[in-house]
Amino acid sequence: MSQFLTLAVNSISYGGLLFLLSAGFSLIFxxxxxxxxxxxxxxxxxxxFGVTFLARGMNFWLAALVSAVAMGAIGALIERFLLxxxxxxxxxxxxxxxxxxxxxxxxxxxxWTGDPWQPATPSGLTGAMVVSGLFFPIFRLVVVxxxxxxxxxxxxxxxxxxxxxxxxxxxxxxxxxxxxxIKVSQLFTLIFALGAGLAAFGGVMGAPILSxxxxxxxxxxxxxxxxxxxxxxxxxxxxxxxxxxxxxLYNFGQAWFPDLxxxxxxLPMVLVLVVRPQGLFGKVVP
Amino acid sequence: xxxxxxxxxxxxxxxxLLVTLPWWVGGTYYINIASQILLYAVFALALNVLVGxxxxxxxxxxxxxxxxxYAAALMLENGYGxxxxxxxxxxxxxVASAVFAVLALRATGIGFLMITLALGQIVWGLAYRWAGxxxxxxxxxxxxxxxxxxxxxxxxxSFYFATLVVFLVSLGAMMLFVRSPFGASLRxxxxxxxxxxxxxxxxxxxxxxxxxxxxxxxxxAGLLFIYYNAFISPQVSQLQSSAEALLMVISGGTATxxxxxxxxxxxxxxxxxxxxxxxxxxxxxGIIFVLIITFMPEGLVPGSVRLWKLAWSSWRRRAPATAxxxxxxx
Numbered sequence: 001m002s003q004f005l006t007l008a009v010n011s012i013s014y015g016g017l018l019f020l021l022s023a024g025f026s027l028i029f030x031x032x033x034x035x036x037x038x039x040x041x042x043x044x045x046x047x048x049f050g051v052t053f054l055a056r057g058m059n060f061w062l063a064a065l066v067s068a069v070a071m072g073a074i075g076a077l078i079e080r081f082l083l084x085x086x087x088x089x090x091x092x093x094x095x096x097x098x099x100x101x102x103x104x105x106x107x108x109x110x111x112w113t114g115d116p117w118q119p120a121t122p123s124g125l126t127g128a129m130v131v132s133g134l135f136f137p138i139f140r141l142v143v144v145x146x147x148x149x150x151x152x153x154x155x156x157x158x159x160x161x162x163x164x165x166x167x168x169x170x171x172x173x174x175x176x177x178x179x180x181x182i183k184v185s186q187l188f189t190l191i192f193a194l195g196a197g198l199a200a201f202g203g204v205m206g207a208p209i210l211s212x213x214x215x216x217x218x219x220x221x222x223x224x225x226x227x228x229x230x231x232x233x234x235x236x237x238x239x240x241x242x243x244x245x246x247x248x249l250y251n252f253g254q255a256w257f258p259d260l261x262x263x264x265x266x267l268p269m270v271l272v273l274v275v276r277p278q279g280l281f282g283k284v285v286p
Numbered sequence: 287x288x289x290x291x292x293x294x295x296x297x298x299x300x301x302x303l304l305v306t307l308p309w310w311v312g313g314t315y316y317i318n319i320a321s322q323i324l325l326y327a328v329f330a331l332a333l334n335v336l337v338g339x340x341x342x343x344x345x346x347x348x349x350x351x352x353x354x355x356y357a358a359a360l361m362l363e364n365g366y367g368x369x370x371x372x373x374x375x376x377x378x379x380x381v382a383s384a385v386f387a388v389l390a391l392r393a394t395g396i397g398f399l400m401i402t403l404a405l406g407q408i409v410w411g412l413a414y415r416w417a418g419x420x421x422x423x424x425x426x427x428x429x430x431x432x433x434x435x436x437x438x439x440x441x442x443x444s445f446y447f448a449t450l451v452v453f454l455v456s457l458g459a460m461m462l463f464v465r466s467p468f469g470a471s472l473r474x475x476x477x478x479x480x481x482x483x484x485x486x487x488x489x490x491x492x493x494x495x496x497x498x499x500x501x502x503x504x505x506x507a508g509l510l511f512i513y514y515n516a517f518i519s520p521q522v523s524q525l526q527s528s529a530e531a532l533l534m535v536i537s538g539g540t541a542t543x544x545x546x547x548x549x550x551x552x553x554x555x556x557x558x559x560x561x562x563x564x565x566x567x568x569x570x571x572g573i574i575f576v577l578i579i580t581f582m583p584e585g586l587v588p589g590s591v592r593l594w595k596l597a598w599s600s601w602r603r604r605a606p607a608t609a610x611x612x613x614x615x616x
Contacts, residue, residue: 035396037403085580090396091343092579095536098345098529099575106569218525222407225400259418262411266404270389273401277392 015247016147020202024195030234040221046200075196232282346406383501425519
């Protein structure tokens, strides 16, 4: 029973991390139709930034925030100066982001070497909470809380603000949104920066749990893909539900079928594709 | 001389050069590189069926390449003969292609790409994590090459010729495929899927069969690969390998037969040259991607032609402008 609960807590916290990663991916894909294959690189690079700041003695939350802002700025530059030129050419965008992800991976290997970096759990959040004889690691609970808070903030942003209305208009029909005077291009840059920043933030949050190592980008990208295929592109609720489903599958699969854990991850995606190709919460694109 | 005759002549010269390559290229090292180029050309041609003619960009083909290789390598390891291993490798890759196709063809465009990417990662996950079957990161060793008709393929030259034969057969198959009504209908589904549907073609089935054809030849390339390297490891099925194959197709120019071959040659040569001087092949690969996309989005072969024409015409325009000036001077 206690093993089950431990796994469940791990699953939920991993799901929270996945949400930070895939929310941006889903928005970028939903709004801009850009399959951003460097999203895993944003996660990894952000995590590397974070551990570097932490190694210099910076506060954990400040490190996560600074890393997210830096990554957001990098994301905005990439969108503005490289991807914008390729608007509408999906294949070219795929190849460009893929090429950049290789460059980022190699740069990270050069700068941070091949050894894994695992920062200590931030002070004050170490240890575990004991509830009726069961141990819950505090940091993982905090990760979940932060992810849920960000999910709520994103939901408020998208569903209840003017900016959110413009984003939704852009997702539904970009040309018409332009016609009625919404600056879709600026929204694109904003969303791309937001997605990159969220991924970096997730990377720093995940660093004490997952550690940072070369190849992390390649491991996170397919997971983000599955989450988005599962939940439906452009849907925040889909990304949230998909993240937790995958979080549970990953941790329980890892514990019960270690050989096949990675494959089990993909089963729900296969199922959804066969039964409901637009994803659980996706809209049918005409 | 007509264009067709010129084309035929060029083809004959190319064939002659390929057949006599071991004698003029100088050294086993270069013969091996030539074998690699031909092997990857088979793979790139296979991928080009989907990318170029079908308009379906797959990022999971390294998975198919690896599945055939792993199936054959594991059969060989368990004591089966080369014939059984190769036949079952090809059967397995056809079944795997069918599964890939059924799932990936739920979508087209970017959806197709993302699903194939995820499927390719599943293959990687199996190869890497299912250590009981695949020995994980240690890979599978393949001892000995087959001896078709009693000819030993252990030397670099004989293996080169075997690869050349397979390459020519695959090229012939691709030529037939491109010119056949089926090839035309595949191009039709790429350009006008709805019209093709209205004309009574089963668009899904055409794409499905093209996927099988592409998967089959990817598997053939995978078999060549394990015999060339005598080894297969999860690295082969990585996203990077799929991306490299895609780079071959795109750098050479999609939807041409020559493009993928040129692309394979460029990538293999660059990989060997770059790796000899720097260990940063991945960065080079990424930068090449970015440069090609930014400056020659149509591929290196058509792109160079375009840039050459541009340079030529601007030079021509400058030439008459300078000529009158000289006249006046005299």
